[in-house]
Amino acid sequence: MEKIKILILEDSLEEANILQEALKDSYTIVGVATSYNEAVAFYHIHKPDLAILDIFIEGEREGTRFATYINENSPIPILFLTSARDKITFSAAKIENPYSYLLKPVDPFEIKFTIELAFEKFANEVGQLSTKEEASIKINEELLIKKKDCLFKIAKKDVYYVVADDKYCRVHTKDMQFLIQKTLKSFLEDFADSFIRTHRKYLVNKHEIERINIADYNIVLKNGVSVPLSQRHKKDVLKEFNILK
Amino acid sequence: MVLKAKSVFLFLFIYHLSFCQTTYIESVIANECIVCTNEKKVKVSQNLWHQAHLAFEKKKYEKTIELLLKDVESNVCLKKLLKGNVFFRLKLYDKSLMLFKDEVLLNHRKYHLAALKGISEYYLVKNKDSAVIYYNRILNEKNLPVRLRNEVYEGIAYVNVTEEKFDEAHFFYEKLLSFYKKEQDFLSLGRTYTNLGNSYFEQYKDNKAKKYLDSAYVVSKVTNNQKLRSRIAYNLYLVSEALKEHKEAVQYLKEYNILQDSIQTEKTIWKIAEQKEAFNLEKKQVEIDQKTKQRNVFVVFSLVILLLLLAIFWFYKKLQLKHQQIGILNEELKETNALKNQIFSIVAHDLRSPVALLKQKFQLQTVNEEDETITIDKNVVSIIDSLSFLLDNLLSWSLSQSNLLHVEKDWFPLLPVVKQIEHQYKSLLADKEIVFKIENLYSVLLFGDMELFKIVVRNCLDNAIKFTPKGGEITISGVAESEFFKLIIQDSGTGIPEDVLKTLFELNAKKAQKDTQGRKSSGLGLHLVKSMIELNNGTIQIQNNPRGGTNVNISVPYKNIA
Numbered sequence: 132m133e134k135i136k137i138l139i140l141e142d143s144l145e146e147a148n149i150l151q152e153a154l155k156d157s158y159t160i161v162g163v164a165t166s167y168n169e170a171v172a173f174y175h176i177h178k179p180d181l182a183i184l185d186i187f188i189e190g191e192r193e194g195t196r197f198a199t200y201i202n203e204n205s206p207i208p209i210l211f212l213t214s215a216r217d218k219i220t221f222s223a224a225k226i227e228n229p230y231s232y233l234l235k236p237v238d239p240f241e242i243k244f245t246i247e248l249a250f251e252k253f254a255n256e257v258g259q260l261s262t263k264e265e266a267s268i269k270i271n272e273e274l275l276i277k278k279k280d281c282l283f284k285i286a287k288k289d290v291y292y293v294v295a296d297d298k299y300c301r302v303h304t305k306d307m308q309f310l311i312q313k314t315l316k317s318f319l320e321d322f323a324d325s326f327i328r329t330h331r332k333y334l335v336n337k338h339e340i341e342r343i344n345i346a347d348y349n350i351v352l353k354n355g356v357s358v359p360l361s362q363r364h365k366k367d368v369l370k371e372f373n374i375l376k
Numbered sequence: 377m378v379l380k381a382k383s384v385f386l387f388l389f390i391y392h393l394s395f396c397q398t399t400y401i402e403s404v405i406a407n408e409c410i411v412c413t414n415e416k417k418v419k420v421s422q423n424l425w426h427q428a429h430l431a432f433e434k435k436k437y438e439k440t441i442e443l444l445l446k447d448v449e450s451n452v453c454l455k456k457l458l459k460g461n462v463f464f465r466l467k468l469y470d471k472s473l474m475l476f477k478d479e480v481l482l483n484h485r486k487y488h489l490a491a492l493k494g495i496s497e498y499y500l501v502k503n504k505d506s507a508v509i510y511y512n513r514i515l516n517e518k519n520l521p522v523r524l525r526n527e528v529y530e531g532i533a534y535v536n537v538t539e540e541k542f543d544e545a546h547f548f549y550e551k552l553l554s555f556y557k558k559e560q561d562f563l564s565l566g567r568t569y570t571n572l573g574n575s576y577f578e579q580y581k582d583n584k585a586k587k588y589l590d591s592a593y594v595v596s597k598v599t600n601n602q603k604l605r606s607r608i609a610y611n612l613y614l615v616s617e618a619l620k621e622h623k624e625a626v627q628y629l630k631e632y633n634i635l636q637d638s639i640q641t642e643k644t645i646w647k648i649a650e651q652k653e654a655f656n657l658e659k660k661q662v663e664i665d666q667k668t669k670q671r672n673v674f675v676v677f678s679l680v681i682l683l684l685l686l687a688i689f690w691f692y693k694k695l696q697l698k699h700q701q702i703g704i705l706n707e708e709l710k711e712t713n714a715l716k717n718q719i720f721s722i723v724a725h726d727l728r729s730p731v732a733l734l735k736q737k738f739q740l741q742t743v744n745e746e747d748e749t750i751t752i753d754k755n756v757v758s759i760i761d762s763l764s765f766l767l768d769n770l771l772s773w774s775l776s777q778s779n780l781l782h783v784e785k786d787w788f789p790l791l792p793v794v795k796q797i798e799h800q801y802k803s804l805l806a807d808k809e810i811v812f813k814i815e816n817l818y819s820v821l822l823f824g825d826m827e828l829f830k831i832v833v834r835n836c837l838d839n840a841i842k843f844t845p846k847g848g849e850i851t852i853s854g855v856a857e858s859e860f861f862k863l864i865i866q867d868s869g870t871g872i873p874e875d876v877l878k879t880l881f882e883l884n885a886k887k888a889q890k891d892t893q894g895r896k897s898s899g900l901g902l903h904l905v906k907s908m909i910e911l912n913n914g915t916i917q918i919q920n921n922p923r924g925g926t927n928v929n930i931s932v933p934y935k936n937i938a
Contacts, residue, residue, distance in 0.1 A: 244792040261789040
C-alpha cells in the first residue's frame with residue numbers, strides 16, 4: 132500500500148511550492164522538474180503514477196511536448212496546469228487525450244478531485260472513483276483505491292486474497308483490508324493471471340499460497356491466514372499446484 | 377421656249393434652244409457639277425448642285441430654287457447664274473436681270489459669258505436693240521465657245537428678222553448653215569433652214585421660202601424630231617397654200633396632223649410615266665419614312681438602354697462606395713472587438729489571478745495555523761471569497777456575452793462538484809450555523825461543461841445561504857428522471873415573492889431582494905445561471921416550497937454508473 136507518486140513540471144517556483152504544499156500530505160511528490168529534459172529524467176527514474184504539467188515552460192509548449200513523450204513511452208494520467216480557460220491554450224493541450232486540467236492558481240481542495248478525475252479518465256471509467264465514497268480502479272498492473280477521500284495504490288502482488296461481500300469485495304493485503312465497489316468476477320477478469328478462485332466467495336493470489344490442506348478444505352497463506360477451499364474449486368486449484376500433490 | 381411669229385400666217389418662228397438641244401448656259405451649269413463630270417465619286421442623293429441642275433433641266437423650277445437654297449457648298453456666282461436663269465424661265469425677268477448684272481458674276485472669269493448671255497436674252501424680251509449691243513459684246517470676247525457664238529448669231533439673226541433687216545439676218549443664217557453643214561448638226565440645220573424659209577416667207581418670196589423649207593423638211597427627216605418636223609410640215613402647208621399648190625398643202629397638213637397626234641400621244645405617255653414615277657417616288661418616300669420611323673424607334677430604344685446602363689453603373693458605383701464604407705466600419709468593428717477581447721483577457725488574468733492568489737495564500741495560511749505569524753480575520757477570507765466569486769461571475773458572464781466562453785461538453789461526476797462547492801462555503805455555512813446535507817448524489821454522471829455547471833451550483837448555493845436565516849437548513853438532493861437528473865437545492869429561507877419570481881432571471885437592479893443581512897444582490901448571479909444552464913442543455917426552475925423556503929430545480933442530462 133503506497134501513496135500516489137506525482138511528477139510536477141513547473142518553471143515557476145512559487146507555483147511549484149503551492150502545489151507541493153497542497154499535495155504533500157496525501158501524495159508523494161517524486162520531483163519538481165523545471166525543464167523538459169529534467170522531466171524526462173525524473174519520469175524514467177521515479178516511474179510516477181501521475182504527471183502535473185504546466186503547458187508553457189519558459190514561453191514554449193514544453194508541457195504538451197512532454198505529454199506526447201509520456202504517451203509514446205509508458206502512458207500515465209496527465210493533468211495540465213493552465214492560467215487561463217481560453218480556447219487556444221486548450222486546443223494546444225487537447226492533442227493529449229484524455230486530459231484533465233487545473234486552473235491556476237490551484238485550489239488545494241479542487242486539486243484532489245481533479246487528480247481523481249485524471250485517473251478515471253485514464254482508465255476510461257469516469258465517475259468510478261469520484262462519485263463514490265469507497266471504490267477502486269485498475270491502472271496498469273496496480274489497483275487504485277479510494278478510501279475516505281484518500282487515494283492510494285496497491286500493486287497486484289501485494290494483495291493476498293479477496294473476499295466477496297454482497298455487491299462489494301473486501302481486499303486483504305498483508306496488514307490491511309478495504310472494501311471496493313467491484314464484483315469478484317470483474318476483479319478476477321482484471322487479474323486472471325495471478326489470482327485463482329478457491330471458493331465461491333474467495334479469490335487468492337497464487338504466489339501467496341503457503342500450504343493447501345486438502346483434507347481440511349483450506350489453504351494457508353504466507354501470512355498465516357487460512358482461507359476455505361471448496362469442493363467445486365479443488366480440482367482447478369490442484370491443477371495449478373500439481374507439484375505439491 | 378421662245379417662239380416668235382410676226383406674220384399672222386406664220387405659225388412659228390424658231391429661235392435657238394428649242395428641241396431639247398443643250399444651250400450654252402445649261403452646258404456651263406452642268407460642267408460645274410462634280411457628279412456629271414465624274415470628278416469625284418459622290419452619292420447622287422447627297423449632291424445638292426447635281427439635283428438642282430437636274431431639276432432645272434427637267435423644268436422643275438421651284439424645286440431648283442428650293443435645292444439652291446439648301447446648297448451651301450457650291451459657288452455663289454454659279455448659284456446666282458442658275459437662279460437668274462430660273463427666274464428668266466419663270467418670266468420674272470427683272471429679277472433675273474438683277475442677278476445677271478451682279479458685279480461679281482459679270483467679272484467672274486468662268487461665268488461672265490454666261491451672265492452676258494443671260495442679260496442679252498433678257499433684252500431680247502424687253503429691248504431688242506440692247507440685246508444686239510450685248511450680243512456684240514459677247515462676240516468681242518476672246519476665246520468664244522462655238523456653241524455660244526452660234527447662239528449669238530441665231531439671236532442676232534432673229535432680231536434682224538423681227539426688225540426686217542433680212543439681208544443681215546440672211547448673212548448670219550448663211551454663216552450658221554455652213555457651220556452646221558460642216559458639223560452635220562441636222563437638228564440645228566433643220567432649224568436654220570426653217571428660219572431662213574420663214575424669213576423669205578416674211579418677205580413674200582414664197583418660192584424661195586418653199587425651197588428652204590423643203591431643205592429643212594429633208595434634213596428634219598434625218599433628225600426624227602417630231603416637233604421640228606410637225607412645225608416644218610405646218611409651215612410647208614402654209615407656204616404651199618400661199619403658192620396655191622393645194623394638193624401638196626393638204627398633204628403637209630395631213631402630215632402635220634399626224635405628227636401633232638403622235639406628239640400628243642408621246643406627251644400622254646410621258647405624263648403617265650411621270651405619274652408613275654411620282655407614284656413610285658411616293659411609295660419610296662413612304663418606305664423611307666417607315667425606315668426613318670424604325671430607325672427613330674431604334675435610336676430611342678438604344679438611348680433608353682444607354683440611360684438604363686448609366687443608371688445601373690451609377691448605382692453600382694454607389695453600392696461599391698457603400699461596401700467600401702461597410703468594409704472600413706467592419707475593420708473598425710474588428711479592432712474594437714479585438715480590444716474588447718483583450719480587456720476581457722485582462723480581467724481574466726490580470727485581475728482575477730491576483731485575487732485568486734490572495735485567496736489561495738490565506739487558505740494555505742489557515743492550514744498552517746501553527747505558524748501563527750499572521751492572525752487571519754475570518755472576515756478577510758470571506759471578503760476575498762466573495763470578491764473572487766463576483767469576479768468569476770463577471771468574467772464568465774462577459775465571456776458568454778461575447779461568445780468567447782470555452783464550452784467543452786463531456787461526462788462529469790456530480791458528487792465531487794457539489795462537495796467542492798460545499799468546501800468553498802464551509803466557513804460561511806458554519807458562521808450561519810446552517811445544517812448542510814447532501815443526499816442521493818452517488819454514482820451519477822452528468823453531461824455538459826463541468827466548469828459551467830460549477831458556476832450554476834455555486835450561484836444557487838450562494839443564493840440559498842444568503843436567504844437562509846441563522847440555524848436554517850440547506851439540502852442538495854437528486855432525483856433521477858427518465859433523461860434528466862433533477863438536482864434540488866432546497867433552503868429553509870424567506871422564499872421569493874410571487875411577482876419577483878416571474879422576472880427572476882432578468883437583469884434588473886430594481887427588483888433586487890435584500891438578503892438576511894439586509895444586503896442587496898445584483899441579480900447577475902441568476903441571470904448568469906440561466907444562460908449557463910442553457911449552454912449545458914439543461915433547464916432551471918425556481919419555486920417556493922410550500923413548507924417554507926425555496927426550491928431550485930436544475931435538470932441536466934445524466935447517466936448512472938455501476
